[in-house]
């Protein structure tokens with residue numbers, strides 16, 4: 414079975430104080446860079462007017478990658494539906510603590526959630542009871558096979574508040590201004606068109622609605638996941654910057670992943 418695991422050799426732990434300092438400095442640097450770069454070739458908010466094709470570079474693909482570079486990061490291959498069993502592995506409870514993740518999101522009854530790259534619904538099925546019958550989860554996928562597995566599991570578990578959506582590689586096809594929280598667990602680094610996806614995700618969000626990027630921590634060598642399937646906090650913040658999103662918080666309580674939360678702001 415294809416998995417995202419790798420063998421870990423060495424381990425380095427960065428002290429929390431250093432990490433917090435580097436994030437604050439990084440955010441400061443990004444905001445100065447974005448507002449002052451004279452070159453017009455940084456991927457700043459000004460780039461919203463650049464032809465999208467110039468945002469990406471193509472190189473020879475590395476192992477697990479597609480060779481397409483966005484903001485200095487090689488995009489990873491998509492995890493195929495044949496590996497769906499890996500998403501439901503029992504050890505995942507211990508490795509990722511999905512209930513703690515969902516608690517951190519502070520969802521409430523009636524919320525509208527979009528789980529982009531929903532897979533088998535491992536996360537969406539756990540969010541389902543929290544938002545209740547008055548809430549809705551849009552479970553977005555580009556693989557119909559994943560949506561079929563999700564539908565089977567919903568029937569087995571009697572879940573009715575998840576709506577499967579077959580999106581495209583550029584558009585999750587969310588109703589405009591409708592979503593309170595977009596969640597992407599182990600997904601964003603696989604987007605072949607991250608700029609277009611985020612642009613359309615923002616269109617689906619309400620003003621004040623939140624986006625949660627849940628990515629394996631690149632900063633932590635103890636996390637035994639392949640390089641291109643991990644992302645640093647600063648890289649996520651950098652890639653969110655061209656969009657009408659404001660960083661809210663980063664939660665580091667999960668064993669392997671960070672939860673990086675942004676809020677949609679109104680654009681003048």
Ligand SMILES: C[S@@+](CC[C@H](N)C(=O)[O-])C[C@H]1O[C@@H](n2cnc3c(N)ncnc32)[C@H](O)[C@@H]1O
Nearest residue numbers: 492500530531532535554555556582598600603
């Ligand atoms: C590693 S799986 C994670 C599934 C699920 N989020 C979970 O944590 O169990 C990533 C999923 O993202 C989906 N995906 C990749 N690019 C996508 C896109 N542009 N729109 C929607 N889904 C996408 C893939 O098809 C795959 O099922």
